[in-house]
Amino acid sequence: xxxxxxxxxxxxxxxxxxxxxxxxxxxxxxxxxxxxxxxxxxxxxxxxxxxxxxxxxxxxxxxxxxxxxxxxxxxxxxxxxxxxxxxxxxxxxxxxxxxxxxxxxxxxxxxxxxxxxxxxxxxxxxxxxxxxxxxxxxxxxxxxxxxxxxxxxxxxxxxxxxxxxxxxxxxx
Numbered sequence: 425x426x427x428x429x430x431x432x433x434x435x436x437x438x439x440x441x442x443x444x445x446x447x448x449x450x451x452x453x454x455x456x457x458x459x460x461x462x463x464x465x466x467x468x469x470x471x472x473x474x475x476x477x478x479x480x481x482x483x484x485x486x487x488x489x490x491x492x493x494x495x496x497x498x499x500x501x502x503x504x505x506x507x508x509x510x511x512x513x514x515x516x517x518x519x520x521x522x523x524x525x526x527x528x529x530x531x532x533x534x535x536x537x538x539x540x541x542x543x544x545x546x547x548x549x550x551x552x553x554x555x556x557x558x559x560x561x562x563x564x565x566x567x568x569x570x571x572x573x574x575x576x577x578x579x580x581x582x583x584x585x586x587x588x589x590x591x592x593x594x595x596x
Contacts (some may be wrong), residue, residue: 427584433477434569435461435474436595438594438595438596439595440593440594441473441595442474443592444469444470444471444591446467446468446587447467448464448466448585450464450466450522450573450586450587451574452454452572452573453571453572454561455561456561456568456574458560458561458562460502460558460560460583461524461560462556463556463558463572464557464572464573466499467557467589468504468554468555469555470552470554470555471551471552471553471593472551472553473551473593473596474484474550475547475595476547476548477547477596478547478595479545480594481543481544481592482501482544482555482558483592484501484589484590485537485540485588486539486557487539487574487575487583487584487587488528488538488539488570488571488572489575489581490526490528490568490570491569492571495561495562496525496562496563497525497559497560497561498524498559498560498561499523499541499559500512500522500559501523501527501555502542502558503553503554504555504556508569510545511545513525519560520560523542533541538585540546541557553589555589558586572587573587
């Protein structure tokens with residue numbers, strides 16, 4: 425199956441139509457909330473699909489430290505433009521639909537993990553849209569800090585990582 429774009433461009437099924445990438449230099453972001461919220465507006469990444477029938481592949485790589493506590497960080501992509509969740513599981517029973525979750529209980533509060541979350545969603549139309557990362561804790565006390573992008577302590581033996589958010593439009 426092929427989809428033809430004006431200007432003699434032909435996109436074959438499965439081929440990459442375009443990639444939108446964002447690798448901001450954000451710094452340390454700390455969240456401790458049991459309600460969904462945007463981790464940082466610097467992660468907002470936009471795309472204007474060329475085809476309504478394309479598939480969008482959202483992929484985000486980032487550093488996360490759960491500060492050596494017992495709570496779980498629930499992570500999801502969120503469509504800022506349409507104020508909507510993105511392709512979450514609907515048959516999870518009482519479980520929270522998300523694109524990833526992390527519980528980290530390591531040596532100390534500075535231990536972190538490289539986290540990748542991915543999902544796909546149908547473009548549905550060719551209107552521009554913006555996606556971002558949302559997070560919440562599974563605990564109700566709002567005291568369980570999650571540290572994004574940098575280790576909590578500022579020491580020369582700890583890492584600092586830029587996140588990388590890519591949205592790939594794939595022809596179908």
